[in-house]
Amino acid sequence: MASPTEIRRAISALLDSLDGVDVQVAPAAVEYGARELHQAFAVRILTGPAGDEAAELLLDELIAPDGGRSVKRLVETDPTLGGLVTDTTVTRCTGWQLFPRGDMAAVGATWTVSTLS
Numbered sequence: 001m002a003s004p005t006e007i008r009r010a011i012s013a014l015l016d017s018l019d020g021v022d023v024q025v026a027p028a029a030v031e032y033g034a035r036e037l038h039q040a041f042a043v044r045i046l047t048g049p050a051g052d053e054a055a056e057l058l059l060d061e062l063i064a065p066d067g068g069r070s071v072k073r074l075v076e077t078d079p080t081l082g083g084l085v086t087d088t089t090v091t092r093c094t095g096w097q098l099f100p101r102g103d104m105a106a107v108g109a110t111w112t113v114s115t116l117s
Contacts, residue, residue, distance in 0.1 A: 001037060001117050002081075002084035002085060002117060004027040004030075004039060004041075006084055007039060007041065007081060007084055007085065007115055008025045008026070008027065008041060010078075010081035010082055010084055011025050011041060011043060011075060011081065011088075011113055012025050014074050014075050014077060014078060014081075015043070015045075015071065015074055015075070017074065018045070018062070018069065018074075020047075020048075020058075021045050021046065021047050021048075021058070021062075022045065022046040022106075022108075023043070023044075023045050024043070024044045024045075025041055025042070025043050025044075025113075026041065026042050026044075027039065027040075027041055027042075028040040028041055028042040028112065036086075036116055036117060037116070037117040038114060038115070038116055038117075039085075039114070039115045039117070040091075040112055040113065040114050040115075041112070041113045041114075041115070042110055042111075042112060042113075043071065043075070043110065043111040043112075043113055044099075044108060044109075044110045045059075045062060045071065045108050045109060045110075045111075046099055046101070046106040046107070046108035047059045047062070047106070047107055047108055048106060048107065049101075049104055049105070049106060049107070050098050050104070050105040050106065050107045052107070055106075055107050056096075056107055059096060059107055059108065059109060062109065063093055063095065063096075063109055071090065071093070071111050072090040072093070072111070075088060075090050075111075075113055076088060076089065076090060081115070084115075084117075085115040085116060085117045086115075086116045086117055087115065087116040088113060088114070088115050088116075089113070089114050090111055090112070090113050090114075091112050091113070091114050092111065092112040093109055093110070093111045093112075094109050094110045094111075095109060096108075096109060097109055097110065
């Protein structure tokens, strides 16, 4: 069974094509079943300073359910994460959020990625 570190790295690798963004993947929850393991991961992506039109337009593309930069589409491209898990699904996106970054705010969103092992 894959470790949270292996799964986190596999999710990050699927998002490597997103240039100019800050991607953070962290374990969020674990649910133990008799024969299966459900793990959820929080994927936070910051696209740039709040008020920067290019950062906001990019975030719109990332949040979309499909398209070349859709986080959902990119993560679900390989539902087994290279054979680490049985299935991977993006189950939720917070939509736009502001995150403190030093003396400014960055625009971004957080996705919940659920895996089944």
